[in-house]
Amino acid sequence: MAIDIVQPTVGLSKIAVSETHGENSPYFAGWKAYDENPYHEIHNPSGVIQMGLAENQVSFDLLEEYLESHQEATSWGKKVSGFRENALFQDYHGLLAFRKAMASFMEQVRGGKAKFNPKRVVLTAGATAANELLTFILANPGDALLVPTPYYPGFDRDLRWRTGVEIVPIHCESSNNFQITPEALESAYDHARSMGMKVQGVLITNPSNPLGATIQRKVLEQILDFVTRKNIHLVSDEIYSGSAFHADEFASIAEILESRNYQDAERCHIVYSLSKDLGLPGFRVGTVYSYNDQVVTTARRMSSFTLISSQTQFLLASMLSNKEFTEKYIKINRERLRKRYEMIVNGLKKAGIECLKGNAGLFCWMNLSPYLKEATRESELEIWKTIMDEVRLNISPGSSCRCSEPGWFRVCFANMSEETLEVALRRLHEFMDKRRNEEMSLLY
């Protein structure tokens, strides 16, 4: 059955026929190219290398090792007697052991600099669901959430599609490394108001996707002051918190709140997931952590639409409550990501390409603006298409992340082997060399 056939849409809802799911954007066209011609070391060495998917594959061996040595704990025991209880468990509070394990893991990721109460952990099937759910709770249709650009393309769907809520961008610029400024916050707020929208909150991703950088503590304080002044919410998507290369370079909003004795905390909510830090996107493990009791209660009720499989809760409760394992995992995972990052940034540098100085995440924010014909979105998409067709790399254009400056690209590095990354870098190097030679020859 072809999925692209447009059927008559009589009798469906407005939500169903809208384009807000966002899948017709270039971001997804790259995926198509990859799907049709995927790189394989042996079977398809000239295929498209997928660098548009922010997956973490660098630490699976650690997970597999854990499973091998903890059979009893992870598979309902020898006689499978725990199966029945597990299969029946549908309480939206979630398995207590799992909630405790999540809270403890979140604390460990933050080096113990903030405490998390298992009672405030609400479970959802992935961060996708968590962000949508929070939006349903914090804003009415037509209201606005302010989101710094560039941002994760999925937000256009997650925050807006079924909720009817609008995203108003907080414009960030390369001149100060895309940091969020108080001026930009105010400007976005005023712009929303001028369009007749009620602003209900600010949503930040920290560490940032696609920038691959943590938000500085000072900036977090400013954002917190801003939302307090305006009496609005702050959602901090900390899905990449375990992917900061150096633990001490990441400051969570939780730490700021703790340092302020939780004053004004009830406007703050954290989204987390195991899809990036643990590399388990298929398991659909997300969480909303709110300092607001009513939000916790309501979110928990809403989680009925998107609970985590109790089978998965059971497995991960065991894994994440083993503090020796998690500590080791977090440390090694950070190191491996850092190494990968250095590898790609140095490789790009050799090819004459600069990146934003990053310190977290599964990607780097690459600057090709010097190579654009003109400083336009069209030029950006042109070079993107060339990289796709000639270099055969699927990378994500900044315009799909609503970046206000053309020429930036998100390049993922953790979803492949080192060898494949080397191939990708080599191809890019060759491409840039070829371009330079062509330009040189044009001069003569």
Add this chain to the structure above:
Amino acid sequence: MEVGLNNTQKFLSKIATNDGHGENLPYFDGWKAYDTNPYHPQTNPSGVIQMGLAENQLCFDLIQEWIMNHPEASICTPQGGFDFKETALFQDYHGLPQFRAAIANFMSRVRGSRVKFDSDRIVMSGGATGAHETVAFCLANPGEAFLVPTPYYPGFDRDLKWRTGVQLIPVVCESSNNFKVTLEALEEAYDKAKESNIKVKGLLITNPSNPLGTFFDKDTLKTLVSFINEKNIHLVCDEIYAGTVTDDNEFVSIAEILQEFPTICDHNLVHIVYSLSKDMGFPGFRVGIIYSYNDTVVNIARKMSSFGLVSTQTQHLVASMLSQNDFVDNFIHESRTRLAHRHDLFTRELAQVGIGSLESNAGLFFWMDLRRFLKEPTFEAEMTFWRIIINEIKLNVSPGSSFHCNEPGWFRVCFANMDDTTVMVAIERIKSFVHETRMLEIKTKAMAKTKKQCWQNNLQLKLSSRRLEDIMSPHSPLNSPMLRAQN
């Protein structure tokens, strides 16, 4: 942390601050009573027995045996561990192809292989709860409505309405014809909506029915399909209990209607909701399915499934289990047999003490008729009697009013969520209650022959005075000829 904000109403959304979650309904009082005093054969033999939860616990032995013999189905074992990484990374909202194939296979076998399902039309959701909400988002705009025959599952009020803004309009069904859905009732509900300027977008049926435990006959299904086709509205069929029909040959799925009468309606109007929560007894695994005959709905629902995908770990297990036809066929057969046995046991024992129920042969519950026990034929009397059932008989059953039943006195009683011993305890408690009530009536009648003033002082009441007041009604079973005959 206390919520210390002013204007909480404005600070959170309307959806967050309304009652759309449905948890403030009396329906949940029974649950609270159970939670605070749950029955346990050894540690709390006088606790409340849970008969308000439609779970299927009768066949876990079969499943456990299968799991022990198939370690490769789990990605955590040495045999299955090879699949761990690939499974953990797979987040494609199409779902694992083998999972979809297994579900299509299972759905077909549950229907006696009389009909085939296309695995490309299988869309995942966060349980049937997630499926219903997603279908509502796809088919209706805020303010538009679905018709739903009463009595219906209380969860629909949350699932279809809460975040979608969609309305539910009851299609009233009556005990006089065993709660069958009639064309008149459909037309009446549809016209009523029209008069109120509400656009009807679809009809939602649960087949087999929750709470009735009955299923639609072929003619009624055809009538419904013709109705929706004529009105050009959608038909959503929740077939979550399809596997609980005790005699497989009798159940007719909407899929069979479309197969046998392909021109009966525009297939783009038909959508099935399914889940493994009832037939397999896996509510914790959150395996919800949307199966639509409408390509656009499949496409959009699939995109929406990002908000409620099935864990690939679970997809992997289910794919393995439900693709093994020997196991599947045996499981379905055994489950049906055990459910039938349970159902018959209960209804037979209760009939002995004059308690009847709607004739049914599906579901994990039966629809008990306690109309004669009510002081008056009102919902207040139903709630009062219900509180007695919870607090004194110590059974959590569900009052018909929570299912929007139009007639007081009906109660849904779940029977598949307990072991055999507990079944006997529950039956005993009901029988004792009826017996005591009868004894009280005999004593009272005898006393009534003497001076009216005397009985109030002399009567030794084992029951509370409140209970007395409620039992001594013209509608009590004490006047039943069957009871008198047994004296």
